[in-house]
Amino acid sequence: MRFVIFTQGCPHNCPGCHNPETHDPTGGKLMDSTEIINMIEQAHLIRGVTFSGGEPFLQANALAKIAIAARRHGLDIVTYTGFLFEKLLERAVTDTKVLALLTNTDILIDGPYKKEERDLRLAFRGSCNQRLIDVPKSLTAGRAITWQDPYLKNFS
Numbered sequence: 001m002r003f004v005i006f007t008q009g010c011p012h013n014c015p016g017c018h019n020p021e022t023h024d025p026t027g028g029k030l031m032d033s034t035e036i037i038n039m040i041e042q043a044h045l046i047r048g049v050t051f052s053g054g055e056p057f058l059q060a061n062a063l064a065k066i067a068i069a070a071r072r073h074g075l076d077i078v079t080y081t082g083f084l085f086e087k088l089l090e091r092a093v094t095d096t097k098v099l100a101l102l103t104n105t106d107i108l109i110d111g112p113y114k115k116e117e118r119d120l121r122l123a124f125r126g127s128c129n130q131r132l133i134d135v136p137k138s139l140t141a142g143r144a145i146t147w148q149d150p151y152l153k154n155f156s
């Protein structure tokens with residue numbers, strides 16, 4: 001069980017997106033990160049926190065703050081993004097907010113949804129181009145290293 005935050009605003013416009021209501025940056029419900037952290041701290045049955053969207057990296061600073069607080073409670077962090085890991089790595093050199101969210105993410109699911117590569121057999125993602133990336137290992141290596149859930153590897 002996970003606590004999932006759907007961030008508002010997305011610039012990617014993937015045809016066939018499952019969450020088109022999250023694209024408008026002026027939509028959604030404004031919430032303070034401290035309020036969200038309090039909600040996470042009261043959710044005792046969860047194993048981790050997932051940042052979905054929308055595009056989470058548009059709000060990287062606030063999400064990094066939430067991720068740091070959640071990790072203090074032993075929770076893992078999964079972040080979805082329409083950007084490629086390599087692009088984020090490049091941006092992280094000059095953008096400390098991007099670096100903060102990357103370094104506080106355990107698993108990154110990257111790349112835009114491509115409806116022509118849609119595959120319902122995939123775990124946690126919609127299209128074949130999207131990758132499950134082990135972020136700590138990838139940051140150390142300086143390149144994307146795939147993460148595989150030991151319980152689901154036969155299905156991905």
Ligand code: SF4
Nearest residue numbers: 010013014017054082
């Ligand atoms: S990145 Fe995600 S939320 Fe944004 S348009 Fe693509 S599928 Fe939709």
